[in-house]
Amino acid sequence: xxxLCALVAxxxxxxxxDAAAQAAAKAGRFEIGxxxxxxxxxxxxxxxxxxxxxxxASSPLFSTATTLxxxxxxxxxxxxxxxDAFEAxxxxxxxxxxxxxxxxxxxxxxxxxxxxxxxxQYVIGGGLLWYLPVRTSxxxxxxxxxxxxxxxxxHEGKTLVATGQLYRVSGGVKYxxxxxxxxxxxxxxxxxxxxxxxxxxxxxFDSRARYSPWVAASIFARFGSRR
Amino acid sequence: xxxxSWIVVALLVFAPASPASAYxxxxxxxxxxxxxxxxxxxxVRYFVFSGSAVPGVSVTDFEGxxxxxxxxxxxxxxxxxxxxxxxxxxARPGEDDGSSTLGFxxxxxxxxxxxQTSLLIDNTNGTLIESDIFFNSSFDWSVAAGGESGRFxxxxxxxxxxxxxxxxxxxxxxxxxxxxxxxxxxxSSETVMFPIAFxxxxxxxxxxxxxxxxxxxxxxxxxxxxxxxxxxxxxxxxGAGVFGAHxxxxxxxxxxMVAGFTLTANGEFSIGGLSPGPKVVRVEPLDDADTDxxxxxxxxxxxxxxxxxxxxxxxxxxxxxSGAIELTVVSK
Numbered sequence: 040x041x042x043l044c045a046l047v048a049x050x051x052x053x054x055x056x057d058a059a060a061q062a063a064a065k066a067g068r069f070e071i072g073x074x075x076x077x078x079x080x081x082x083x084x085x086x087x088x089x090x091x092x093x094x095x096a097s098s099p100l101f102s103t104a105t106t107l108x109x110x111x112x113x114x115x116x117x118x119x120x121x122x123d124a125f126e127a128x129x130x131x132x133x134x135x136x137x138x139x140x141x142x143x144x145x146x147x148x149x150x151x152x153x154x155x156x157x158x159x160q161y162v163i164g165g166g167l168l169w170y171l172p173v174r175t176s177x178x179x180x181x182x183x184x185x186x187x188x189x190x191x192x193x194h195e196g197k198t199l200v201a202t203g204q205l206y207r208v209s210g211g212v213k214y215x216x217x218x219x220x221x222x223x224x225x226x227x228x229x230x231x232x233x234x235x236x237x238x239x240x241x242x243x244f245d246s247r248a249r250y251s252p253w254v255a256a257s258i259f260a261r262f263g264s265r266r
Numbered sequence: 267x268x269x270x271s272w273i274v275v276a277l278l279v280f281a282p283a284s285p286a287s288a289y290x291x292x293x294x295x296x297x298x299x300x301x302x303x304x305x306x307x308x309x310v311r312y313f314v315f316s317g318s319a320v321p322g323v324s325v326t327d328f329e330g331x332x333x334x335x336x337x338x339x340x341x342x343x344x345x346x347x348x349x350x351x352x353x354x355x356x357a358r359p360g361e362d363d364g365s366s367t368l369g370f371x372x373x374x375x376x377x378x379x380x381x382q383t384s385l386l387i388d389n390t391n392g393t394l395i396e397s398d399i400f401f402n403s404s405f406d407w408s409v410a411a412g413g414e415s416g417r418f419x420x421x422x423x424x425x426x427x428x429x430x431x432x433x434x435x436x437x438x439x440x441x442x443x444x445x446x447x448x449x450x451x452x453x454s455s456e457t458v459m460f461p462i463a464f465x466x467x468x469x470x471x472x473x474x475x476x477x478x479x480x481x482x483x484x485x486x487x488x489x490x491x492x493x494x495x496x497x498x499x500x501x502x503x504x505g506a507g508v509f510g511a512h513x514x515x516x517x518x519x520x521x522x523m524v525a526g527f528t529l530t531a532n533g534e535f536s537i538g539g540l541s542p543g544p545k546v547v548r549v550e551p552l553d554d555a556d557t558d559x560x561x562x563x564x565x566x567x568x569x570x571x572x573x574x575x576x577x578x579x580x581x582x583x584x585x586x587x588s589g590a591i592e593l594t595v596v597s598k
Contacts, residue, residue, distance in 0.1 A: 088516045088523055088546070090440060090454035091475075093468035098441070098454040101575070103518045103546060140518055140546055142575050146441070147550060152575040154546055198583035199542055242544075244519040 068264070070118040072230055074257025076132060080109045081238055081249035083138075101145035107158065107242060107249075110136035114162075114255055124170050130186055132162040138194075138242060156195040158242060162205050164188025178215045184208070184232070192241045203241030207253060209234025215261075225261040232256075292385070292435050296392030303385065304433040304485050306393035309348035312336070312431075313355040315369025320403045323370075323420060325354065327409040332368050335424035338472070339432060342479050344539075346488035347432055359398035360384055366431070368424070370407075371400035378449070380405055380463055381423050383430035397431040399424070406466065413469040422464070422471035429459045434481050436461040436559050438512050438552065439525055456523055461559040476522035480539025491539065495582035498536040499591035500528070501549055503571055507533025508595060510552055510560070510567030515545040515580070527560065542584040547576035549593050571595035 083105040089097040112134025118126045138158050143151040166186025173181055190203040211232025218226040232255055237248040292303035318328040329351075336349040352365070359367045373379065379402055386396040401407065401423065408417035440455030442462060452462045457477040464471055474482075483491045501511040507528065513535050514525040526537035551569040552560065561567060574595045580588050 084518075086518045086521045088514075088521070088548075090456040091470050092454045093452065093464040093470055095468075095470045100441075100456075100523075101516075101548070103516070105518050138544060138579060140544070140579055142546055145548070145573065145575060148548075148573040148575050152577055154575070154577050154579045156544055156579040156581060194544060194581040195579075196581055196583075196589065198586060198589075199581050 068120045069262045070120075070126070070259050071116070071262075072118075072257040072259030073113070073115040074230070074255060075111060076114045076134070076253065076255035077111050078109060078134060078136070078236055078253050079251035080136075081107045081243070081251050083107055083243050083249070084245070086244070099144065099146070101148070102143050103140050104143075105138065105140045105244070107238075108137040108139050109251070110134040110160070112160070114257065116257070116259075118168065124172065126168040126170070128166050128168055128184070128186065130162070130164055130166060130188060132160075132188075134160050136160060158195070159193040159197065160241075161191040161193075162188045163191075164205070166207070175212075178218075178228075180213045180215075181210070182213065182232075183210045184234075190238060190241050194242070201240070201242045203243070204239045206237040206239070206248075207234060209253065209255075211255075213259065223262055223264070225263050227258065227260045230255075230257045230259050292433055294387055294389070294392045296387075296389055301392035302433065302485060303387060303392055303394060305347075306391070308346060308486070309350040310366065310394075310397075310432075311350050311352045312366045312368060312397075313352045313357070315358055315367055316354040316356055317358075318369040318401075320370050320407055322414070322417065323407050323409050328368075328370070328420065329354075331409045331420040332424045332428075334472075335421050335428050338425055338474060339428055339482060342474065342482055344479065344483040344489045344491035344494070345486045347482055347486040349428075359400040361398070362386065362396070364396055366397045368399045368427075369401070370403040372403045373400070374404040376402055377404070380418060381427050383427045385430070385433075394433065399427045399431060401427075413467050415467045418463065418466050419469045419472070422458070422469060425458050425472060425474070426460075426463070429478065429482070432482060433485050434459055434478075437477050437481070437525070438527075438560060439475070439477050439514070439523060476520075477524050480524045480537075484538045493542070493585050494539050495542050495584060495586055495588070496536055496538040497540055497545060497547070497580055497582050497588040497591070498534070499588070499593060501533040501535065501593045501595060503533075503568070503595050503597065507531055508568045508571065509533065509565065510557060510569070511535070511571070511595070512550050512552055513537065513593070514548040514550070515540055515582075516548065517541055517543055517545055519543055536587075540582045542582055544579035544581050545588075547578075547580050547591070547593065549574040549576070549595055570597050572598055 085104040087102045088100040114132035116130045118128045137155045139155045168184040171181045185208045188205040190205045192201045209232045213230045215228040236253040239248050359369045381401045384398045406417040408414035437457035437459035439457040440460040441453045442450035445451050501508040511528040516523050528535045550573045557567040
């Protein structure tokens with residue numbers, strides 16, 4: 040109910056806005072950008088190494104809890120304006136999160152241990168960006184975006200591949216540093232956004248979606264036809 | 267001329283010692299090289315001694331229990347091992363007659379031996395010629411579906427012995443405690459090839475575990491076993507290899523454990539039949555154990571080191587090997 044109310048409020052506000060306020064959003068038809076991102080950790084679950092007792096019950100040998108750690112990575116995006124308000128995007132990202140398994144309660148070992156390996160994670164996909172119809176400065180364009188991507192995770196040594204999907208929703212702003220309406224190069228700016236990503240399958244132990252916070256910042260450049 | 271020799275493996279009631287965890291193939295010297303002991307042709311035909319009746323277990327009951335146990339091994343999808351029943355015979359188990367026979371024998375002098383498998387080997391190529399199993403009728407036996415208090419479950423014990431019959435040695439995935447009056451009692455195990463049986467009344471060992479399935483599939487690979495991987499490396503202490511260390515590979519995703527031993531003086535090990543993916547690796551000594559249950563008495567097993575939990579997840583690739591890892595243990 041809360042989400043529905045918020046959406047209605049945004050739409051009502053947007054309807055009253057001035058189209059001129061989106062000058063920053065409108066400059067240029069094509070956009071390319073590259074930058075850094077941070078994707079939060081994902082809990083992959085706990086499992087015990089167990090043995091069977093004479094009654095058929097389980098007796099633990101040790102316990103494990105596995106997490107795909109947060110990581111900073113590189114990302115790139117290519118966008119093409121399809122209407123004044125919408126932009127189709129192709130996205131790609133690469134990062135190297137650690138897969139970390141905490142081992143505890145071993146019946147014989149004296150201390151707990153964390154075993155790790157590094158995962159090389161590739162994301163490639165596409166999405167839609169919506170320039171929010173809200174009043175802003177001429178150089179600032181708030182937006183919301185959603186994307187679906189193919190997730191490819193390579194275990195350490197690159198000998199084993201796990202694949203899955205990554206779904207992302209986020210909101211942010213683009214700030215245009217310079218604008219050159221008469222040129223093919225329309226200008227460049229900074230894009231900053233935050234949201235959530237859901238990873239499905241991949242190195243996870245099951246097909247349940249794992250949600251993680253996600254933030255990114257990038258520099259973009261815009262191109263279009265000469266006026 | 268065929269040169270043959272016998273190997274004898276026993277399942278103990280209360281072992282005088284405690285082993286640790288893993289599947290182990292019998293290795294024999296044949297034609298000047300070390301080979302894994304196995305049947306050359308399947309299905310392997312077996313017979314039942316016609317005098318195999320004890321209180322509570324008729325010959326028909328005996329046939330049914332061992333048939334279920336053979337079927338359990340045969341139903342492993344990644345293994346090609348198969349058996350066929352040849353019927354009853356008047357030959358007793360242990361007779362060198364070329365026929366593999368199972369039956370009860372009264373051996374009261376073997377007061378800790380529940381059952382024993384004898385393997386006749388062709389020394390020229392390492393293949394099995396005959397495999398006989400006797401179950402010691404000096405103990406009380408049961409074939410009741412839910413087990414019977416005070417009686418050993420015939421199907422469970424047969425499942426263990428048929429592992430030997432097929433070429434598997436003892437595994438060490440289990441925990442024991444000292445008993446008053448000597449010997450050890452099994453607290454838990456995660457393999458039917460553990461050398462000490464569960465207490466009478468238990469039917470928990472009627473089901474094969476991941477370690478058993480990996481072992482039989484490694485000996486007789488079939489189906490998508492080629493898609494499984496292996497984990498190999500060395501266990502070293504003070505720069506030297508450790509012989510007889512027990513190495514466990516645990517898959518946090520499937521919760522399955524498969525294990526192996528270091529089998530050379532350099533401390534080398536290799537564990538096959540692992541599902542692809544990252545593994546937690548644990549090394550433990552066969553401490554205060556009768557290491558004769560696993561290795562020949564002439565081998566010296568190093569048990570003077572602490573349990574090690576490796577601080578790296580080791581990735582097992584699909585159809586390949588992890589690449590040699592090095593596990594350094596320290597003295598107790």
